[in-house]
Amino acid sequence: MIRRQRWLGPAMFMPAVIYILALVGVPFVMAFLYSVSDAKVGSVSYHFVGLQNFVSILHNPAFLRALQDSFVFTITSQVLVLIGANILALSLKEAFPGRRFFRFLILLPWVAPVSIGSLGWKWILDSLYSVISWVLVRFHLVNQYDTPMWLGEPKLAMMSVILVHTWHMLPFATVILLAGLTAIPKDIPEAAAVDGAGFFRTTFQITIPMMLPIINVAVLFGAIFTFTDMTVIYILTRGGPYDTTQVIPTEAFFTGILGSDLAEGAAISIFLVPLLIIAAYIALRSAHRAEVT
Amino acid sequence: MSKHSGGKISRRKFVKLTGGAAVAAGMTSAFLFPARALAQQKTLKIVQWSHFVPGYDKWFDNVFTKEWGAKHNTNVIVDHIAIGEINARAAAEVAAQKGHDLFMFLAPPAAYEKQVIDHREIVEHVKHKHGSPIELAVRSTFNPKTKKFFAFSDSFVPDPGNYRQDLWSQVGFPNGPDTWHDLLVGAKRIKDDPKMGNPCGLGLSQELDTNMATRACLWSFGGSEQDEHGNPSLNSKNTIEAVKFFRDLYKQTETAEVFSWDPSSNNRGILSGKLSFVQNAISVTRSAEKDNPEMSKKIQLRPALKGPVRRIASEHVMSCYVVWNFAENKDGAKQFLADLIDEFGNAFKGSEFYNFPCFPKTVPNIKAQLANDPKAVPTNKYSVLKDAMSWSTNVGFPYYATAPIDEIFNTFVLPTMFAKAARDEMTPEDAVKAADTEVRRIFAKWK
Numbered sequence: 231m232i233r234r235q236r237w238l239g240p241a242m243f244m245p246a247v248i249y250i251l252a253l254v255g256v257p258f259v260m261a262f263l264y265s266v267s268d269a270k271v272g273s274v275s276y277h278f279v280g281l282q283n284f285v286s287i288l289h290n291p292a293f294l295r296a297l298q299d300s301f302v303f304t305i306t307s308q309v310l311v312l313i314g315a316n317i318l319a320l321s322l323k324e325a326f327p328g329r330r331f332f333r334f335l336i337l338l339p340w341v342a343p344v345s346i347g348s349l350g351w352k353w354i355l356d357s358l359y360s361v362i363s364w365v366l367v368r369f370h371l372v373n374q375y376d377t378p379m380w381l382g383e384p385k386l387a388m389m390s391v392i393l394v395h396t397w398h399m400l401p402f403a404t405v406i407l408l409a410g411l412t413a414i415p416k417d418i419p420e421a422a423a424v425d426g427a428g429f430f431r432t433t434f435q436i437t438i439p440m441m442l443p444i445i446n447v448a449v450l451f452g453a454i455f456t457f458t459d460m461t462v463i464y465i466l467t468r469g470g471p472y473d474t475t476q477v478i479p480t481e482a483f484f485t486g487i488l489g490s491d492l493a494e495g496a497a498i499s500i501f502l503v504p505l506l507i508i509a510a511y512i513a514l515r516s517a518h519r520a521e522v523t
Numbered sequence: 524m525s526k527h528s529g530g531k532i533s534r535r536k537f538v539k540l541t542g543g544a545a546v547a548a549g550m551t552s553a554f555l556f557p558a559r560a561l562a563q564q565k566t567l568k569i570v571q572w573s574h575f576v577p578g579y580d581k582w583f584d585n586v587f588t589k590e591w592g593a594k595h596n597t598n599v600i601v602d603h604i605a606i607g608e609i610n611a612r613a614a615a616e617v618a619a620q621k622g623h624d625l626f627m628f629l630a631p632p633a634a635y636e637k638q639v640i641d642h643r644e645i646v647e648h649v650k651h652k653h654g655s656p657i658e659l660a661v662r663s664t665f666n667p668k669t670k671k672f673f674a675f676s677d678s679f680v681p682d683p684g685n686y687r688q689d690l691w692s693q694v695g696f697p698n699g700p701d702t703w704h705d706l707l708v709g710a711k712r713i714k715d716d717p718k719m720g721n722p723c724g725l726g727l728s729q730e731l732d733t734n735m736a737t738r739a740c741l742w743s744f745g746g747s748e749q750d751e752h753g754n755p756s757l758n759s760k761n762t763i764e765a766v767k768f769f770r771d772l773y774k775q776t777e778t779a780e781v782f783s784w785d786p787s788s789n790n791r792g793i794l795s796g797k798l799s800f801v802q803n804a805i806s807v808t809r810s811a812e813k814d815n816p817e818m819s820k821k822i823q824l825r826p827a828l829k830g831p832v833r834r835i836a837s838e839h840v841m842s843c844y845v846v847w848n849f850a851e852n853k854d855g856a857k858q859f860l861a862d863l864i865d866e867f868g869n870a871f872k873g874s875e876f877y878n879f880p881c882f883p884k885t886v887p888n889i890k891a892q893l894a895n896d897p898k899a900v901p902t903n904k905y906s907v908l909k910d911a912m913s914w915s916t917n918v919g920f921p922y923y924a925t926a927p928i929d930e931i932f933n934t935f936v937l938p939t940m941f942a943k944a945a946r947d948e949m950t951p952e953d954a955v956k957a958a959d960t961e962v963r964r965i966f967a968k969w970k
Contacts (some may be wrong), residue, residue, distance in 0.1 A: 270616045270926070270969075272635040289964060291957060292934070357780030358791055375720060382783030470729040471782030472942035488610050489930035490634035491968060 264496035271490040272507070283497035293498060296481035300502070302462075303392060303477055304456040308449055310396040315403035320323065320433065322356050322404070322409045340401035345482030348465040351394045355380035384474035387467050391475050395462045399455070403448040411437070450513035454506055478502055552855045563911055565597040567855040569619060570612065571627035573603040575877065578687040580930055582873030591862055599857055606731075606786070610933070611727065616917045624850040628843040630932065631663040631917070631924035632674055637843040642672040645857050653882040660881035662917040663841045663924045667753075675860050677867065678878035681911035682735050682839035684825035685793060685807045686800045693723045699800075702829040703768060706800065710776035711800045723776035724798035727942040729935040730785040734918075735837045737941045741835075742920055743830025748931055748962055749897035753922040758959035761832065766944045766951040770845045773945040794818060804839040805905065809875055812898045820900045824907040827914040838915050841924075842878065854856075874906050883912065901958060927962075927969040936961050 245292050265284070268277045286295040322333055339347060354361055363377035372378065380390045414437065438445070460479035462471060468486065469476035478498060486495015567967055574580045582712065584601050592599040602610055609628060616622030616828075617638050632639075642664065650656065656676070664674040684706075687697035694712035696705060710723035726733035741747065746762030749755055773781065780788075790807050792798040794815060805933065811819035827836030846856040865871070867885035876893060880886045893905045919928035931937070940958035944947045949957065 257787075265643065270634055271617060272638045272639045290961065292939075292961070320807075357783050357788065359799065376778075379681060379779040379783055382779040387783070391536065437870070468729045468785070469784070470942075471727075472729075472939045472946070472948070484934050487614050488933035490610075490926065490933070491930060492614075494968070 231356050258500075261500050264493050265315050265500055266348070267493050269492040269496075271487070271492055273492070275453075279493070283494045284501070287494060287501070292473050292476060293481055294461060296469075296476040296478050296498075297386070299475060300457060300477040301387065303395070304360050304453055305454055307392045307395045307399065308447035308453050309391070311403045311444065311452055312449055316438070316445075317398070318404045319411050320437075321386045322408055336404060337401045339398050340405075344398050344461045345399060345458075345465060348394060351397075352381075352466055355390055357382060361503075364509055371509075374452065381467050382471055384471055385473050391463050391466050392502045394466060395456065395459075398453050398462065403452055406444060406448040407441065414440050434516065438464045447513060450509055454509055457502060457506060535763060540854070543605075563841070565595070565662070565852055566596050566600065567592075567625070567852050567859060568600045568623040569601070569625040569859075570602045570604060570623040571625075572606050572609060572629060574707070574874065575804070576809055576873075577750075579870070579874040579878065582591065586873075587863070587866055591859060591880060595855065595858065598651055598819075599853075599859075605807065606763070607869075614636040621847045622849075624840050624846065624856040625854045626799065626845050626847065628845065629840050631841060631919075631929065633924055633926040633929050634846060635845060636666060636671060636673040637928075638668065638848055639673055640848060640853060642675040642846065645675050645860050646672050647884060648861050651769050652861075653864060654879045654884040657883060657912050659841075659912070659915055659917050661839060662919070662922075663838075664843060665810045665923060666925070667923055674845045676843050676881045677860065677863055678842045678870070678874075678881055679915060680802060680804045680840040680842075680877055681804055681879055681908050681915050682739070683804050683835045683907060685826060686801060687721070687793070687798075687821050688822045688823045690721055690799050693719070699823060699825040700828060701825070703772075705770070705910055706715075706828055707772050707775065710772070710799055711786055714776050715865065720776050721797060722780075723772065723800040724789045724792050724801040725769075725772065725777070726780065726784045726789060727777075727781045727938060727945055728785060729775060729938055730788075731786045732789055732801075732803060732839075733781075733784070733930055733938040733941075735839055737769065737937045738918065738920075739827060739836040740769055740830070740837045740941075741800065741937065742829060742916070743829070743833055744768065745832035747921060748928060748937070749925075749966075750918060751921045753925060755959070755963045758955050758961045760956050763951050764831070765938060766941055766955055770945045770951060782946075793822060802836070805875075805877055805908075807858075808899070808904070809877070822968050824904060826907055826910065834914050835916055835920070836914055837918055837920075841917070865928070877906065879911060925969070927966045930965050931962055934965075936965075 249436060258495070263276075266278060266280060268279050268282075310500070315519050318336060322329060322336070326478070334403055346379050355357060360377065362380070363372065367374045367377060369506045380384060381387050405498055409489035417435060418440070422436055458479060460477065460483060463475055463477055467475045469480045478501065482495045486492050542749070574583075588599040588601055588744050591597070595940050606629060612622075613628065613632065613635065616626065617635065637758050646656065646664075657679075659678040659679055661771055663679075664676050665672050684699065687894060688697070688699065688721065690713050691697065691699050691709055694709050694716070694883045696709045700706040700709050706723070714723070725736045727737075741762060744761050744765035746757065746765050747758050748757050780792075789798065789801040789803055790810065793807060794811055796818065805824070808819060808822055808824065811822055846853055846860075850856055864882055864885055867880050867882065871880060871886045871892070873879070875898075876896070880889070881888070890906070890909045891910050894903045896902055896905050899905055917924050920926055920931055936958050940954045943952045943957075944954040948954075
């Protein structure tokens with residue numbers, strides 16, 4: 231019996247280990263090996279070049295711009311996600327007619343494939359057929375010959391990709407926060423209400439502090455996902471106009487796959503790995519704290 | 524003896540019986556397991572883009588490959604993928620060392636040279652039969668340093684100007700712009716006219732059509748990414764002049780939408796009636812003929828615009844087939860390409876004049892065909908393309924299409940240079956200098 235138990239645990243988690251090793255571990259090791267080599271897409275041999283690729287990308291203005299944009303894109307979208315998810319979670323916690331339906335609606339952007347959602351947004355923000363511009367023109371808010379170029383002006387383009395990414399990430403964070411909210415014992419806010427605390431005081435001094443570990447998890451997972459995802463930007467702007475929405479994953483793809491320089495593409499893609507490992511460590515610690523709480 | 528043979532089977536009878544049984548078994552198995560019978564056929568796997576002109580894929584998939592497969596007892600499998608997936612798919616096949624026997628790129632795949640066979644054998648065979656290929660094809664598929672043909676090109680697509688004749692007639696250019704200067708003058712008049720107001724439609728985005736249009740402008744003004752010996756040469760007076768011109772063109776004739784475009788945006792723009800001029804393949808006019816015949820009559824074609832130095836434009840698409848080193852049916856792939864050239868007259872018709880021959884003798888009556896197209900209004904609309912081979916050139920002009928040129932092309936160094944100057948993010952001089960630094964960095968990596 232004891233012998234069986236000794237094997238049962240490892241046998242149960244072995245599929246997960248194999249999955250992670252095959253689909254995360256091996257590609258990661260390969261990316262690292264590529265990044266210190268001179269590998270091109272058509273290479274037939276491997277030559278170690280040390281940190282040469284990292285030095286090279288630091289001399290590339292497009293990479294430096296992508297690095298800066300990655301932080302702008304990630305931090306801004308996560309702040310918006312955090313605010314939006316808190317508002318939604320607090321709203322959806324309360325009982326009201328049609329609550330289940332609204333919860334379902336809010337989950338849709340997360341459930342739908344991000345590529346399809348982004349394609350929809352591409353048309354919504356199109357220079358010629360934008361429905362938003364059409365509405366603005368109909369309400370005489372903008373000139374029909376001078377409509378906003380949502381994806382053509384650097385600031386508008388960055389704003390657009392951030393909002394679309396926020397739209398996609400919001401349900402994930404909302405569900406996590408909703409779960410955290412429902413876990414708060416009801417007697418605590420009730421006691422606060424008896425003591426005369428209003429909505430804002432209860433929210434900012436009781437609810438949010440109690441949910442902080444959960445919020446940390448949502449934000450950190452969201453941040454890691456945002457740092458490493460390229461779908462929204464690739465579909466909407468391809469890094470344009472003139473590299474002003476380029477982020478690390480798109481720059482790596484353009485250089486490594488389309489530009490055929492695998493080694494430099496790999497160096498770009500793993501440039502932020504140390505930072506992401508620290509973020510992942512913090513995320514796991516936060517998760518542990520949340521569990522203890 | 525007879526006793527002996529009566530009790531046992533003779534050798535002759537044994538051979539007859541077993542032979543008959545083997546034939547019967549074979550037939551039965553072929554009847555019962557047709558897939559197994561087919562497996563005795565060879566297989567040729569091809570991957571290529573979904574053609575902009577559906578008629579070409581119809582001819583290629585349903586006529587040519589079927590007939591070729593039957594003739595060579597080969598099961599030909601054709602997979603079509605979107606343009607944007609081609610490079611990623613190629614990288615995946617090379618990494619796996621497995622995939623299609625014939626892989627079609629839409630730009631010279633110089634970076635894959637070590638992963639493909641030398642296609643010289645096919646080039647020589649076809650040359651012997653149909654005469655020499657055009658210079659554009661050679662410069663897009665040949666590495667002069669290693670003397671290897673890293674691809675085989677059957678066709679290229681010209682990149683003419685598409686202009687709205689009804690608008691340009693009103694501003695003094697009834698035949699559209701002939702030079703880059705005409706384009707600036709005429710497009711500005713159209714945009715400034717309160718009754719028209721249509722902007723010009725040359726992109727400044729990170730996409731294919733912008734790559735082609737900005738190169739055409741650069742070369743017409745005498746600039747280039749590399750010189751005739753393959754050394755980086757972007758930072759020149761001519762390049763700065765080209766960038767200054769494009770900045771003026773944007774400011775005086777375009778809107779900020781050109782920074783957000785994908786390859787189909789200018790098509791949509793001119794077909795919807797918004798744009799006065801775009802530089803694109805004839806997919807624009809072919810779409811109009813099918814979906815918007817009235818607009819089709821208004822959109823006419825112009826050859827490459829003439830600049831201060833020359834009249835030139837890049838090929839819009841360069842069809843480059845490669846046979847991987849790891850292809851399972853190399854002989855079939857080579858034969859297929861040679862036979863495709865034999866049938867190129869039909870390919871030209873199937874593509875509705877979109878694919879131009881890299882071996883010109885395969886379409887001997889090309890001028891007559893272009894001059895009389897029943898779908899076009901007027902019927903000689905496509906005659907403009909009769910000299911396309913003289914004003915079309917390869918990416919990497921005036922040298923060959925090399926691996927660093929491919930990376931510069933795919934990382935959009937030139938569109939970014941033109942766009943930054945157009946938006947006054949940088950002066951033309953600084954934009955050229957920054958792009959030149961990047962070009963030299965890329966060249967150094969590929970040495």
